[in-house]
Structure formats: C-alpha cells, structure tokens
Amino acid sequence: MKTKLLFASLLCTTNVYASCGSSFCAVNTHWDTQGLVNDDGLRIDLRYSYAKADIPRVGSAKVAKPLPTDPSLSGAEVENMRTINQTLTMDLDYAINHQWNIAVGLPWLMRDHAHQIGDPSLTIVEQKSFSALGDIRVVGNYKLDSDHHAGSGVRLGLKLPTGSTNLEMVPGTPLESSLQPGSGSTDAILGAYYHQDVADSVWGWFVSGQMQTALKTRNDYRPGNDVTLDAGVHYELSPALTGLLQLNAQFKGRDGGLNPGANPHSGGRSLNLSPGLSFAVAPRTKLYGFVQLPLYQYANPDPAGSPYGQLTASWSASVGVSQTF
DSSP states (O other): OGGGGGGGSOOOOOOOOBTTOOOOOOSOOOGGGGTOOOOOEEEEEEEEEEEEEEEEEEBTEEOOOOOTTOGGGTTSEEEEEEEEEEEEEEEEEEEOSSSEEEEEEEEEEEEEEEEEEOOSSOOEEEEEEEEEEOOOEEEEEEEEEEOSSEEEEEEEEEEOOOSOOOOEEETTEEOOGGGSSOOSOEEEEEEEEEEEEOTTSSEEEEEEEEEEEEEEOBTTBBOOOEEEEEEEEEEESSSSEEEEEEEEEEEEOOOBSSOTTOOSSBOEEEEEEEEEEEEEEETTEEEEEEEEEEEEEEEOOOTTOOSOOEEEEEEEEEEEEEEEO
C-alpha cells in the first residue's frame, strides 16, 4: 500500500482560464481520498509544476495569433506571446484520528507573462515576472466509512486571500486579476470521493469531485466557480514502483465584477490525461513525476465577439517528493 502513496500527487492541469493564459495546477492531490495513506501523523509533500500557455484558442478550435499591426487593436493589449506558470507547493497533511485529517497548502507562484501593445507602426512588448506567495488552502477531510480496501468521505475547507492582488503590469497599469498571485476572495471548498482496491489484485481505482466558489470578494472582482471531476487507477509494477493514470475534467466559469482587471473573456473546460510514476526510495519517502496531456480544451469565447482567443497550454508536468513522519 505504501508504494501507492503518490497516486494522488499533483498533476498539473493545462487549464484555459483567461485570455492571458493563467494556467495553474488544480488536479487531485488529496492522498487520503485515494485510500493510499494508512499512516497517522504528519505528511509533507513538496512539488514543482510547470505549464506554458502560448496557443490561442476560441471555443475548442485553435486560432491564429493576433498581429499587433491590426488597426482594430491599436492601443490594446494583444495576447499573442505567452504566460509561463511555475508553482512550488508545500502541502502539510496531519491525521488527527482515524476519521479526520487536515491539510494546509502553501503555494509559491513564479509567473512570467508577456504581450504586445497594438500599434500599426511600432512594436511594443510588455512583460511582467514575479515570484510570490499565492492563496493558502486549509481543508479538512472526514472519512464516512473506510477499511483497508475501500472508503468514502467528504472534504470541507477554505481558500484564504493571502496572495497579493495589486501587482502592476507596468507602472500605472494593474496586472489582470486572473494573473495576480491571489484572487482577493475567500472561497468555500466542498468535495466528495470514493476509492477501492480490487480484491486479490495489484489494481486500485478512485473517483472524486470538488467545487470551489467565492464566499467573500473584494475590489469588485469575483473569480469564476471551479468544478473538478477526477477518476484514476493505479497498478503496482513492483514493491517500490507504481504506475499511475488519471482523467481530470475541469469546468471554470467566467470571472466577473467591475474591476478593470476582471476579464469576462475567461473560463472554459478541459479534459486531461495524466500518466505518472511513483518510486519508494525509502519506506516513508517517495519520489514522483507526472506529465499531463489535454484530450479536449474549450476556451470561453469573448462576449464582445473578438476573434482572438485565450492562451492555452499544450502540456504540463510535475515532479516532487513526499515524506511521512
């Protein structure tokens, strides 16, 4: 069972959240919901993930990158370059007893965004890079029923407004709200799951769903509701090596509000295939790596009818280490 621990580790989703391509990792990382952790006490996971959004998409179709020399774009931001999203996340997960555990997620965001300003006679490039703390999540997991081979439960928690929301693209011009380290909102998190090991087999599987919605907002910006559905299997290749596979579906609503940085040209849905491996280098220490490939991506079209799409990522990856104490 210990070799299965990292089946639920981070898989970086190539989401299509905003015209600037603010992809970030939001796939199932909750070990207890997979039935893959039997040890009580503290577990620490440190992982790095990467996604580069540079492919414009309208609906499910790829489109050509807009040209800054298009007269209709004069003076406007032209999202024809890229957004590189890197995240270093530490998860602290403590089992209070057999039924309750609490997890705290601490994300450190490293983001590099570049676009052009529309001008028929001059090419102007604006670029913003930053490293900053993102929004912290505190989530409790309650097991409704569980044994060695199967179990179910619910997850309840909050996303806290700890990340900055006032960074500027250039002096005097705020960075788009979806690209900021934090959303400024306090969000409720609610989820449920079921997992089962196949009897007399090295196979196991799980399903889970989670919703995140803003309860309290500020600065006239409301991030779109976020719903994730995950299903996966694991297979023990050896006592130390486990093969992993997940399907991850995500549905993200449009951002709203009167804040100038709130972009209605945001949100979408995606379905991703996430193969990976975990390796036990010691009884309580696991290394893991994953690649995630989009099977389907849909970027919400611009309500104003613009033919230019949201920047999306063609792949993403994650590597990390997990330690149980």
